[in-house]
Amino acid sequence: MNKKVGLFFGTFNPIHVGHLIIANHMAEFSDLDEIWLVVTPHNPHKKKNTLLENHHRLELVYQACEGYKNLKPSNIEFGLEQPNYTVKTLAHLQEKYPDNDFSLIMGEDNLKTFHKWKNFEVILENHSLYVYPRKSGGTVENQFKEHPKINRVAAPIVEISATFIRDSIKNQKNIRPMLPEKVWDYIDRMNFYR
Template structure:
């Protein structure tokens, strides 16, 4: 089975994440997409994150009607901060018959050379890249790389940061969230202050 790993803090998960995940599930050779909820991204401030459990629960709510998309808390059990290369090694050991690939935006591909042991990742895993409106110059070594596949997913400029800021300012962002995620955020008054 070929699994696409879509990493993120999902703080909160929004329709942009779902559209990309579903597009990868339906328009690539990946069998399943695992939404890997990152407890602590080395590049983000921990204190800006909603509790790990709440973010994972929102991913469950958002994906329950999509059989090819699964939430994953695999990184909750690993040492922090999390590095993708370590998570991939752990998953390969735990699921030796699965083939794991990464899903990332062009902006992340642009900084892949800064990732810990990125050569090891590229040697052992394929990468599925979706377009971003502003991704900058792609590093030459990644342009025609045989393990990097560009997937023509819709370009969505929607960010969790924008959603959090809008909620804090009392704006209605309901259309940007899966309905059950909106209800959960609204009921718990998340991101209001």
């Protein structure tokens, strides 16, 4: 039987306890066997701002996943041509790991704009979506409301943003409880976001 892998994409700039809560909830309370936290590389066509280098964000994800046997960091997109589309990543993964069934993990806010994704029909044809609740405006398209490949998972609603964390660090606020301990230690040691 194929391994069911949920792909949780993000810049993880930085990864925080909110990401971990969602990823771990998916690993423990859905039928997914593993959750891969896929670090999205810096888009060379976009202004960099406060985005840490790819290898630093990947290292933070490694630090955060330590001790969680079903959570795996992934740099699979680092080697793909930029700008990249999810549909291409999925095709690449399916080719590289034919014994895995890959699904997408997304917040409900992303489901509301999913109809705008490149080749979203192809994604839904070949992959399931696992959707966690988010507080956001807008509505979900009718075509996605009762779709057999869209699974709604009653994960906790976590309102922590990486932007808030970066701004707080810059303003010398103590936000340590929002970060896994090793992630905080690495950010502090490297003097990031200050």
